[in-house]
Amino acid sequence: MIKVEGLTKAFGGNKVLDGVSLEVAAGEVVALMGLSGTGKSVLLLHIVGLMSPDAGKIIVDGDPVTELSESRLLLFRRKVGYLFQDSALYDFMTVGENLAFPLKEHTRLKPVDIRAKVDAHLKMVDLAGSADTFPSELSGGMRKRAALARALIMNVKVLLCDEPTSGLDPIRSRDISQLIRDLSKKAGCATVVTTHDMLNAFRIADRAFVLNQGKLAAQGTETEVRGSSDPFVKEFLAG
Ligand SMILES: Nc1ncnc2c1ncn2[C@@H]1O[C@H](COP(=O)(O)OP(=O)(O)O)[C@@H](O)[C@H]1O
Ligand SMILES: [Mg+2]
Known part of the structure; x- marks a missing residue:
């Protein structure tokens, strides 16, 4: 579903991604781990076509993201749910x-059907009854869940979550991680979650990728990543 090949991106002299290749299948949840500032968000922005690479290729659901025109990109993005770090409600x-909002913008659903879909999605994230409240009235965890519901409401094929547990306490972090996993699996999405939170990374993901100095230092299942002999990965996992 998501195929990244040789992705390279520098800002000035700062080479953030240096030939990164990875694949995520439909229905698979992966974690993208690494220290802060290693290019996790930059990688997500490339997958959704909000940044263009210096070199490399990205194909998502058959669409050559890195070659699409602006108007094709707008259409493409309807297939992608993006949970921004700050929720961005x-x-x-x-x-x-x-x-x-996305349903009004991009579909011809009738208001009554939109309302039904909104209610169903709020229920899915355990926010039934919150439709008429404003984001500022919600807790941080509730805002994340509302943003997750919005990210999924277009029946997306790809879900990208940028640091979904940042700023949340351990219990809410665990809950949102579980919810992302459950809803991704239910929807059959190819899901990428960035995090520097190891505990929740392995809770959410079928596989993990560890990014360091522009390259993937390790990848695989929890056992495989934990068994890595890469010095950075060992230090990173040791916390
Ligand atoms: N638009 C940009 N212009 C210049 N530098 C950027 C831009 N976006 C990200 N960077 C740089 O790229 C590096 C990786 O950033 P980011 O992907 O946000 O890290 P992470 O999400 O892993 O914490 C950082 O050094 C950051 O300063
Ligand atoms: Mg980031």
């Missing part, structure tokens, strides 16, 4: 309006 809209 619109503060001036209620939670229900936030969820309805």
Whole structure:
């Protein structure tokens, strides 16, 4: 579903990604780990076509993301749910309006059907009854869940979550991790979750990738990553 080949990106003299290749299958959840500033967010932005690479190729659901025109990119992005680090809900809209927004913009669903879909998605993230509240009235964990519901509401094929547990306490981190995994699996999405939170990475993901100095220092199942002989990976896992 997601295929990244030889992705290379530098900002000025700072080579952030240096020939990164990875694949994520439909229905698979992977974690992208690494220290802060190693290019995890930059990699996600490339997958959704919000950044273009210096070299390399990305194909998502058959679309050559790195070669699409701006207008094709807009269409392509409807297949991708993006959970931004800061949730990025619109503060001036209620939670229900936030969820309805992509449906109003991109579908011809009737208002009554939009409302039903919004309610169903709020229920899925355990926020039934929160449609008429404003994001500012919600806790951090609730905002994350609302943003997750919005990211999934277009029946996306790909879900990208940028540091979903950052700023949350351990219990809420565990809950949102579990929810991301459950909903991704239910929807059959190819899901990439960036995190520097090892515990939750392995909770969420079928496989993990460890990014260091522009390259993947380790990849595989929890056992495989934990068994890595790469000095950085060993130090990283030791915390
Ligand atoms: N738009 C940009 N312009 C210049 N440098 C950037 C830009 N976006 C990210 N960077 C740099 O790329 C590196 C990786 O950033 P990022 O992907 O945000 O790290 P991570 O998400 O792993 O914490 C950082 O050094 C950051 O300063
Ligand atoms: Mg980041």
